[in-house]
Amino acid sequence: MAEVATSARPDQLLLVIDPVARRADGESVRIAKDVLSAGAAHTKVCLPDGPEEFARALRRRGSRRPVLVGDDRALLRAVTLLHRHRELAGCTLSLVPVGPVLGLARSLGVPTGAVAAARAVLEGAERRLDLLVDDSDGVVLGTVGIPPAPRRDPEPDPEPDPGPDGPVGGTRPWLRTCQSLVRTLAHPRPVRTGPAPGAGPARLRVEVDGVTLVDLDQPVEAVSLTPGAAGAAQVEVRPLSVGAEASPLTASGRAVTVSGAHFRYRADAVESGPVGTRTWTVRAGAWGLTLPAR
Structure with a gap:
């Protein structure tokens, strides 16, 4: 692991909020957005609905510093895209971990609380990290x-995102519970009894x-x-x-x-x-x- 103690500046941010994060924990997304918007000179918020919009937001980032609000898969997706476009060396990523799969974020040293992670984006330092690249041009950040x-991580519920006009991931708790119960009764998940x-x-x-x-x-x-x-x-x-x-x-x-x-x-x-x-x-x-x- 190589490190560069280059201070990150709270300048212009591109806040890319992954749809899985919006569904999984809307309150943490809201907190991160508020902290980052208050601490940066200018924050542009992007709410991609899928991988294509996610990729388009990164490609059109301009001079803005990309901040991902999502889990390990959002981080891996961003690194993969930048690597394949040969833009990884010149782009420092920031992450606010929100979602069901966070083992990689923890192992990299990213704070897992929304407030602490957002403050690290504003006040932290860039660290250069090693990357594994395979012979099919795939990348590995962790193991x-x-x-x-x-x-072991739970899969996110495949419910639609309400969009920016309603609460971020804003299904009321009682309605979310009812929807989850209906899906479980209608489509029970198979139980694995043997080895993987x-x-x-x-x-x-x-x-x-x-x-x-x-x-x-x-x-x-x-x-x-x-x-x-x-x-x-x-x-x-x-x-x-x-x-x-x-x-x-x-x-x-x-x-x-x-x-x-x-x-x-x-x-x-x-x-x-x-x-x-x-x-x-x-x-x-x-x-x-x-x-x-x-």
Whole structure:
């Protein structure tokens, strides 16, 4: 992880409020909007209804500093868009975490309270962070897990957003409860009784900077990769234990290749695959995020 102590200025902000955040916690969205509007010289608010409007808002940001109000998936979507348009190096992102999937935001050090997060946007500092980029031009901000762990975060309810004229995400609590009950009775969610698809031992070859860490003849229970420090990925392989628990194998390097039988993996909040091989490469200090000043 590379850091740059560049102070973020409360200047002109582009506040992009993700629809999932508006549905999940309208009160936190309102608080963040009020704090940011009061502290910045000028704030433009954008309420995209879907990925295309989200992308259009970022492309038309001009000199405004983008502030995302949303969860991990909104942050990942923004970084992916900027990376693919080769604009990531020149754009510092800020995040007010609101929504059901916030594990990545917490691990990056973003305050999870609306007031604290909004103040960090206004008073914090840009920190340059490493990025994992795979051979299909996908990006990873946090962790790659093989096989993908079962999702623990609740999915947002797919109810329509009332728009800017009503309360932000403003369904009254009693009506929200009734709507949720009706949806549950009409469309009950299946109960999983077995292991997650793709779980269990796998035979994979893991290479770090061209050196084999584990080969196909040794079954593994799990593999994980995370952006580490100084432009290196941290890799951990857990071999299948027989009898006594096997110690994990660890390594660090700039490029990590996993190959073998077709496998699925989770990168941040997104599950991908199956693939037969995938290479992740570290880009040191590739993106900037506003975090509380140290």
